[in-house]
Amino acid sequence: MANAVEATELVKTFKGGVRALEGVSLEVAEGTVFGLLGPNGAGKTTAVRILTTILAPDSGSARVLGHDVVHEAAQVRASIGLAGQYAAVDENLTGRENLRMVGQLTHLTRKVASARADELLARFELTDAANRSVKTYSGGMRRRLDLAAALVDRPPVLFLDEPTTGLDPYSRVALWGVIEELTGAGATVLLTTQYLEEADRLADRLAVVDHGKVIAEGTSEELKARLGATVLDLNMGDDERAKQALGVLAGRWPREPVLSGATVELQLDGGARVVTEALRVLEEADLVPSTLAMREPSLNDVFLALTGHGADADQSDGKEATK
Amino acid sequence: MSTVTVAGPTEMPRAGLRATPWRAALDSLVVMERNLIAYRRVPESLFFSSVQPIMFVLLFRYVFGGAIKVIGFRGGYANYLMPGIYVQTVAFGSVATSIGLAEDLQKGIIERFRALPMARSAVLAGRTLADLVRNVFVVLIITAVGYAVGFRVEGLAGFLAGVGLLLLFAYCLSWGFAVIGLSAPNSETAQVMAFPVLFPLTFAAGTFVPVSSMPGWLQGFANYQPVGEVVAAARSLMVGGPGPAANHVIGTLLWCLGVLVVLAPLAVWRYRTRTT
Ligand SMILES: Nc1ncnc2c1ncn2[C@@H]1O[C@H](COP(=O)(O)OP(=O)(O)O)[C@@H](O)[C@H]1O
Ligand SMILES: [Mg+2]
Numbered sequence: 001m002a003n004a005v006e007a008t009e010l011v012k013t014f015k016g017g018v019r020a021l022e023g024v025s026l027e028v029a030e031g032t033v034f035g036l037l038g039p040n041g042a043g044k045t046t047a048v049r050i051l052t053t054i055l056a057p058d059s060g061s062a063r064v065l066g067h068d069v070v071h072e073a074a075q076v077r078a079s080i081g082l083a084g085q086y087a088a089v090d091e092n093l094t095g096r097e098n099l100r101m102v103g104q105l106t107h108l109t110r111k112v113a114s115a116r117a118d119e120l121l122a123r124f125e126l127t128d129a130a131n132r133s134v135k136t137y138s139g140g141m142r143r144r145l146d147l148a149a150a151l152v153d154r155p156p157v158l159f160l161d162e163p164t165t166g167l168d169p170y171s172r173v174a175l176w177g178v179i180e181e182l183t184g185a186g187a188t189v190l191l192t193t194q195y196l197e198e199a200d201r202l203a204d205r206l207a208v209v210d211h212g213k214v215i216a217e218g219t220s221e222e223l224k225a226r227l228g229a230t231v232l233d234l235n236m237g238d239d240e241r242a243k244q245a246l247g248v249l250a251g252r253w254p255r256e257p258v259l260s261g262a263t264v265e266l267q268l269d270g271g272a273r274v275v276t277e278a279l280r281v282l283e284e285a286d287l288v289p290s291t292l293a294m295r296e297p298s299l300n301d302v303f304l305a306l307t308g309h310g311a312d313a314d315q316s317d318g319k320e321a322t323k
Numbered sequence: 324m325s326t327v328t329v330a331g332p333t334e335m336p337r338a339g340l341r342a343t344p345w346r347a348a349l350d351s352l353v354v355m356e357r358n359l360i361a362y363r364r365v366p367e368s369l370f371f372s373s374v375q376p377i378m379f380v381l382l383f384r385y386v387f388g389g390a391i392k393v394i395g396f397r398g399g400y401a402n403y404l405m406p407g408i409y410v411q412t413v414a415f416g417s418v419a420t421s422i423g424l425a426e427d428l429q430k431g432i433i434e435r436f437r438a439l440p441m442a443r444s445a446v447l448a449g450r451t452l453a454d455l456v457r458n459v460f461v462v463l464i465i466t467a468v469g470y471a472v473g474f475r476v477e478g479l480a481g482f483l484a485g486v487g488l489l490l491l492f493a494y495c496l497s498w499g500f501a502v503i504g505l506s507a508p509n510s511e512t513a514q515v516m517a518f519p520v521l522f523p524l525t526f527a528a529g530t531f532v533p534v535s536s537m538p539g540w541l542q543g544f545a546n547y548q549p550v551g552e553v554v555a556a557a558r559s560l561m562v563g564g565p566g567p568a569a570n571h572v573i574g575t576l577l578w579c580l581g582v583l584v585v586l587a588p589l590a591v592w593r594y595r596t597r598t599t
Contacts (some may be wrong), residue, residue, distance in 0.1 A: 014598075022550065035428070052437075052438045053437070053438060054434060055440055055598055074440060077438060077439060077440040078440040080438065082435065082438040084434055088429050088430075088431040088432050090357060090430075090432050090436075091430065092361035092364050092365060093360055094360070097360065100357075102435070102439065104353045105350060105353055105354075105436070105439045105441040105445075106440055106441075106442075107346070107440065107441075122569070133364060149435065155411075271589035287502070303406050
């Protein structure tokens, strides 16, 4: 299968010396969903802005449907749709006017642009608000309109930057539906997210980015197999007992337990035996946990496993890209 | 909820992709229309940009006017004043370009424009054209007020030529203010940055008072700076004097050309290089 998006060694340093990208390479096969997963400040938005021709890389290159994002930007722009991290819609226009304007600027005829605007307004449940100025829209409605604007000329490649951040659960599920519909129709989607669960649910392949580098890549099964599966949280009641429990449990399995306040976190890639063994050992040491909980690994666990530091460690210091 | 409408890569009927000047012009008109809709929807901004010049007309005509002697000028102070008011008004009007662009950057809509297959120049051209249309409206309002306070033109042709000239000047000035708008962190700052440029230009000129009443060192600046030239040209064309129109008209056209040649490419460059 051909690649719809290819990036090779993208580097971007911003004024003030922030190295947002330090050599990012990725490949997105046509007709698939690719997830760019990473914490705040990892470089996701910068990568999306380069791939959508908004920003030029300092070095490295990228192609979308075979067109270079720097030298053939016009062709790239004609084949992409972008829903950025912040809704880029005009507050003074109505929803319908926004979509019509985008239609005309993608060079649809006036008539086609109008028809398409109405179609999308209906699809995103904005028909009732179509003739109201966007100023009166809620955050969720703006996001929906923004996504609709990205779809106006049915682009074959879509870039969605944190499409579900700030959405209520209902809208989030609706958005997942839209993305599935898009790929069902043959579109290629590159989306960014901070949530492993979401990347897992939507993306065929993912790349985990951290400090401007891709630190892991593969299908979510591959990544999860590498990262260990379920996590067992053993709440020991207080920090002191948790420290003792950590000592008792250390050195028994390939993946060491981790301390987090009064909780000891244990990765269960050795299966259920790990649970029984852990409980037996704790029982013998008279350190019975006060509560137990099992959960899927979070992005934080992924980061811990891949980098040795948590997802929120000293990365969200910089300012955001477009605010 | 229908499902077919979000379909992916289906070709949609569209006019070719080539970035022709024709295409760029159409894109500019779409952006202009978008900006005009905003002006129509936020009439306060248009209202305030008319109120200010009306206050100036009344202030100078009735408060200061009596004390201002216009030597060598036929006709009353109203006739002396109004061409100056026109120029000042459209020059202030072109600050809207700074504010508008700074706001577009701030609100992120330019981020979308940059990823669309539209002409790069259309964002700036559409903005300056919308501000030209806005200035036409303000000129109409000022004309009504001027008439009420005793402004009488020499002849319709001269008046229209004068209006055309000062609108052209304001349009060129818009490109200069575009540079400021594209350099400012937000729209409030853009406005604050624009005024120090605008004030000396509009006040240190024969806009409201004869240049001959100013100290010598200021007269040199007032006589040769662009706004002074436009005021002189507009005054000659609209109310016939003092002095011949031709020189000032040529001077104004040269200023327009100069401003456009230097500042329009600068604005386009700022637009391309600004990354946030
Ligand atoms: N326009 C900009 N100017 C300066 N620094 C920026 C700019 N955009 C992003 N950065 C910095 O680059 C890094 C990556 O940011 P970004 O790509 O927005 O990350 P993410 O989208 O993953 O949260 C951050 O440290 C951010 O502060
Ligand atoms: Mg981001």
